[in-house]
Amino acid sequence: MVPSELVLGVHGRALRAAPVRERLVELALLACAGVSVVTTVGIVLVLAGESVAFFREVGLRAFLFDTQWTPLFSSPRYGIWPLIAGTALTSGIAMLVAVPLGLLAAVFLAELAPDGARRVLKPLLEVLAGVPTLVYGAFALLVVTPALQRVVPGLAGFNALSPGLVMGVMILPLVASLSDDALRAVPMPQREGAWALGAGRVPTILRVVLPAARSGIVAAGTLALGRAVGETMIVAIAAGQEPRLTLDPRVPIETMTAFIVQVSLGDVAAGTLASRTIFVVGAALFVLTLVLNLLARRAVKTAPGGGS
Amino acid sequence: MSARRDLWFTLLCAAALALPLGVLVFLFGDVLLLGLERLSPAFLTSYPSRHAEHAGVLPGLVGTALLGVMTAGLALPFGVGAAIYLEEYGGNRRIARAIEVNVANLAGVPSVVYGILGLAVFVKTLGLGRSLIAGAATLALLVLPIVIVSTREALRAVPMGLREAGLALGATRWQTIRRVVLPAAAPGILTGAILAISRALGETAPLIVIGAVAYITYLPDGPRAAFTALPIQIFSWVSRPQAAFAHNAAAGIVVMLLLLLLLNAAAVLVRDRFSRGGSR
Amino acid sequence: MIAAPAPRAPPTTTAADATTPVKLAVRALDAGFGATPVVRQLTLDVPERRVLAIIGPSGCGKSTLVRCLNRMHELVPGATVGGSVLLDDHDIYARDVDPVLLRRRIGMVFQKPNPFPTMSIRENVLAGLRLTGALRGGRKQPAIDGIVEQALTRAALWDEVKDRLAAAGGSLSGGQQQRLCIARALAVEPEVLLMDEPCSALDPIATARIEDLIHVLRERYTIVLVTHNMQQAARASDLTAFLLHGELIECAPTERLFTQPSDRRTEDYITGKFG
Numbered sequence: 001m002v003p004s005e006l007v008l009g010v011h012g013r014a015l016r017a018a019p020v021r022e023r024l025v026e027l028a029l030l031a032c033a034g035v036s037v038v039t040t041v042g043i044v045l046v047l048a049g050e051s052v053a054f055f056r057e058v059g060l061r062a063f064l065f066d067t068q069w070t071p072l073f074s075s076p077r078y079g080i081w082p083l084i085a086g087t088a089l090t091s092g093i094a095m096l097v098a099v100p101l102g103l104l105a106a107v108f109l110a111e112l113a114p115d116g117a118r119r120v121l122k123p124l125l126e127v128l129a130g131v132p133t134l135v136y137g138a139f140a141l142l143v144v145t146p147a148l149q150r151v152v153p154g155l156a157g158f159n160a161l162s163p164g165l166v167m168g169v170m171i172l173p174l175v176a177s178l179s180d181d182a183l184r185a186v187p188m189p190q191r192e193g194a195w196a197l198g199a200g201r202v203p204t205i206l207r208v209v210l211p212a213a214r215s216g217i218v219a220a221g222t223l224a225l226g227r228a229v230g231e232t233m234i235v236a237i238a239a240g241q242e243p244r245l246t247l248d249p250r251v252p253i254e255t256m257t258a259f260i261v262q263v264s265l266g267d268v269a270a271g272t273l274a275s276r277t278i279f280v281v282g283a284a285l286f287v288l289t290l291v292l293n294l295l296a297r298r299a300v301k302t303a304p305g306g307g308s
Numbered sequence: 309m310s311a312r313r314d315l316w317f318t319l320l321c322a323a324a325l326a327l328p329l330g331v332l333v334f335l336f337g338d339v340l341l342l343g344l345e346r347l348s349p350a351f352l353t354s355y356p357s358r359h360a361e362h363a364g365v366l367p368g369l370v371g372t373a374l375l376g377v378m379t380a381g382l383a384l385p386f387g388v389g390a391a392i393y394l395e396e397y398g399g400n401r402r403i404a405r406a407i408e409v410n411v412a413n414l415a416g417v418p419s420v421v422y423g424i425l426g427l428a429v430f431v432k433t434l435g436l437g438r439s440l441i442a443g444a445a446t447l448a449l450l451v452l453p454i455v456i457v458s459t460r461e462a463l464r465a466v467p468m469g470l471r472e473a474g475l476a477l478g479a480t481r482w483q484t485i486r487r488v489v490l491p492a493a494a495p496g497i498l499t500g501a502i503l504a505i506s507r508a509l510g511e512t513a514p515l516i517v518i519g520a521v522a523y524i525t526y527l528p529d530g531p532r533a534a535f536t537a538l539p540i541q542i543f544s545w546v547s548r549p550q551a552a553f554a555h556n557a558a559a560g561i562v563v564m565l566l567l568l569l570l571l572n573a574a575a576v577l578v579r580d581r582f583s584r585g586g587s588r
Numbered sequence: 589m590i591a592a593p594a595p596r597a598p599p600t601t602t603a604a605d606a607t608t609p610v611k612l613a614v615r616a617l618d619a620g621f622g623a624t625p626v627v628r629q630l631t632l633d634v635p636e637r638r639v640l641a642i643i644g645p646s647g648c649g650k651s652t653l654v655r656c657l658n659r660m661h662e663l664v665p666g667a668t669v670g671g672s673v674l675l676d677d678h679d680i681y682a683r684d685v686d687p688v689l690l691r692r693r694i695g696m697v698f699q700k701p702n703p704f705p706t707m708s709i710r711e712n713v714l715a716g717l718r719l720t721g722a723l724r725g726g727r728k729q730p731a732i733d734g735i736v737e738q739a740l741t742r743a744a745l746w747d748e749v750k751d752r753l754a755a756a757g758g759s760l761s762g763g764q765q766q767r768l769c770i771a772r773a774l775a776v777e778p779e780v781l782l783m784d785e786p787c788s789a790l791d792p793i794a795t796a797r798i799e800d801l802i803h804v805l806r807e808r809y810t811i812v813l814v815t816h817n818m819q820q821a822a823r824a825s826d827l828t829a830f831l832l833h834g835e836l837i838e839c840a841p842t843e844r845l846f847t848q849p850s851d852r853r854t855e856d857y858i859t860g861k862f863g
């Protein structure tokens with residue numbers, strides 16, 4: 001039996017908790033959350049569908065073992081490695097800049113800077129991270145490359161060096177900010193323990209704090225690498241459009257992302273093999289960045305205070 | 309001796325931080341110098357032109373503004389709704405956890421891949437063509453993870469006690485969320501939303517992939533119209549070999565950065581103005 | 589208040605004086621978090637329009653117990669409940685009872701004052717009615733003003749805030765905020781008021797005001813007052829229940845419990861041997 005007062009409330013007020021509406025609202029909100037899942041499924045289906053069609057014509061073998069990528073030529077070749085080499089080269093240069101400098105900057109922020117300085121500097125780093133990469137690309141092409149050409153002999157107008165360096169500056173705030181978080185997660189007693197043994201400030205940082213924050217720092221680096229691999233505009237503007245299997249930073253190359261831009265800008269008829277190439281390259285890019293992100297998240301999970 | 313070493317180490321670390329900030333200052337100064345020559349009211353009110361001196365950013369500015377509004381209109385309802393679900397209803401349900409992981413992974417997908425998705429789904433499959441709405445939908449998907457994450461943070465900052473107070477008064481869960489939690493979280497949600505939109509407006513690659521055109525001499529007359537955007541126009545100028553267009557690119561960058569600066573200032577303002585009430 | 593429903597079980601147990609009907613009856617209540625039991629096989633009566641104080645050392649399950657009385661406990665993920673709680677002889681854990689509606693009959697005041705920060709004083713008082721849609725349409729402005737005044741008056745706050753009803757709830761002092769929360773709970777016209785350490789965040793003067801208020805509220809409402817402060821229990825309650833490790837050790841008229849406790853552990857606790 002339903003106790004009537006509990007259903008009708010008191011004082012004759014007609015009160016209904018409307019459980020049906022509550023349920024509908026929850027379902028609607030769940031549907032909103034489902035959009036993100038649909039997005040992922042959409043990305044996978046789109047990339048996989050076109051890639052399968054591509055491989056049916058080209059074959060996985062040519063894709064993996066040919067050393068040239070010239071899909072827009074009259075006698076096309078479809079070896080992915082030149083694009084991967086281009087991506088690896090620019091990302092590698094960027095990491096060489098971003099990881100050491102970002103880490104040192106993080107040490108400064110977390111361990112050495114007075115609180116006031118930190119409060120000013122951290123937002124400034126965020127500004128740096130918020131600048132559209134298009135701006136960095138223009139900067140690389142119009143300012144950095146001409147300047148580098150004066151000191152680096154044989155540097156071409158388009159090259160891997162200049163966009164790589166600029167990209168390093170672009171992802172540096174990410175490395176610094178995430179490493180800063182990792183360093184701050186190291187509990188104070190660990191530092192105090194070292195100080196109590198008479199260790200100085202710097203040895204404590206190098207021997208105690210940095211090792212303790214290692215997995216967080218690894219995660220920061222991995223995420224930054226993912227960002228560099230996926231970065232598009234800097235390399236599309238300043239690195240050139242010549243897929244080339246080389247590690248020479250002075251010559252024009254092409255990255256995976258820049259190739260997608262190149263094809264998108266040209267007039268490639270839909271449904272042709274050439275138009276499918278952006279999906280294949282996109283798929284490779286998606287898998288690569290996904291793996292990097294999963295690795296980064298795994299590293300975070302093993303960090304002290306991480307995984308929460 | 310150890311004091312000296314400490315000093316050197318500190319200086320080294322400070323230098324590492326100063327370098328990117330120095331680059332930032334240099335970059336802004338350089339762009340400003342380069343662009344000053346071209347910046348004028350006419351630059352804001354003119355269409356693109358083959359003559360660098362006559363070209364302007366009007367269609368890009370209008371396109372970017374429209375994209376911003378439409379992207380916000382698409383991304384906010386879904387993003388905030390998803391965040392409410394994950395934060396207020398999800399708990400440790402398996403489906404919520406799976407969605408969470410998915411959102412985290414989506415946040416790491418390169419923007420150019422979203423462009424490919426938009427091209428295949430919005431432009432082709434849904435037949436929207438290379439239109440404003442296709443661009444806005446693509447950008448909305450791109451910033452959805454950002455909106456979800458920042459909204460969740462804002463919701464998490466609302467003290468548990470307020471929810472309990474609402475429920476103890478006999479309100480349902482949704483009544484409590486709508487009248488108590490959301491108003492308290494609104495400034496944080498809005499701040500995050502503005503930052504997400506400013507991120508979307510600086511994006512170039514996805515718009516190139518879905519086929520935004522740089523050279524447009526009219527303004528879009530509806531969501532299905534072809535469009536251009538500030539970053540697209542800037543990119544087309546950067547790509548020209550003639551030095552004269554570099555000035556246009558720089559001037560365009562100044563306009564774009566000013567726009568983003570305004571948005572960021574608005575976000576900070578919202579946060580500061582309302583945080584007193586919200587933080588209690 | 590409204591006429592109570594007709595038949596009532598005779599007051600059964602321990603504490604109630606024979607003439608007072610039982611408002612809330614806790615029967616063999618178990619509650620916990622996941623596999624951890626917190627409240628065990630607890631049976632207790634709360635007589636109508638009396639103040640029952642619940643005392644016991646920190647962590648003994650006082651909050652968990654009162655949160656079972658308005659079904660707030662089950663909102664915590666992983667929370668478990670067993671046994672029953674009868675409100676006017678109806679089991680509030682019966683399958684067809686809507687906990688949302690139940691909470692409109694059993695109000696709650698929390699340890700930390702938690703007025704809604706985005707609402708004015710006036711809107712805070714009306715919050716319960718607005719949240720539940722009870723004010724939609726119908727009521728005229730004067731009637732609503734009347735509700736606000738009555739609730740604030742009963743919470744002994746009216747004179748202090750009547751000239752600034754539009755001010756933010758957060759602009760009040762801690763003690764005033766807590767009385768605002770009481771007014772907010774009263775505006776929904778509950779029959780029972782649960783107060784979980786309502787004074788623990790307040791200074792002695794504000795505490796005294798709330799205790800005075802409890803004395804007055806007792807004439808209209810059945811009150812369950814959790815407190816870690818034995819003086820407060822002694823001053824403000826008719827009955828006191830002593831809880832230890834989630835079990836009810838003793839429940840008796842307050843004076844008797846503090847002067848001649850029947851259990852050794854109660855005696856040890858009230859004489860300060862532990863806790």
Ligand SMILES: Nc1ncnc2c1ncn2[C@@H]1O[C@H](COP(=O)(O)OP(=O)(O)O)[C@@H](O)[C@H]1O
Binds near residue numbers: 621626644646647650
């Ligand atoms: N959300 C929770 N999850 C798990 N255990 C809890 C939770 N809340 C309280 N507890 C545990 O339940 C026991 C009783 O808590 P509580 O009812 O708050 O005690 P009291 O109010 O008497 O101090 C404590 O041991 C506490 O650690």
Ligand SMILES: [Mg+2]
Binds near residue numbers: 650784785
């Ligand atoms: Mg408690």
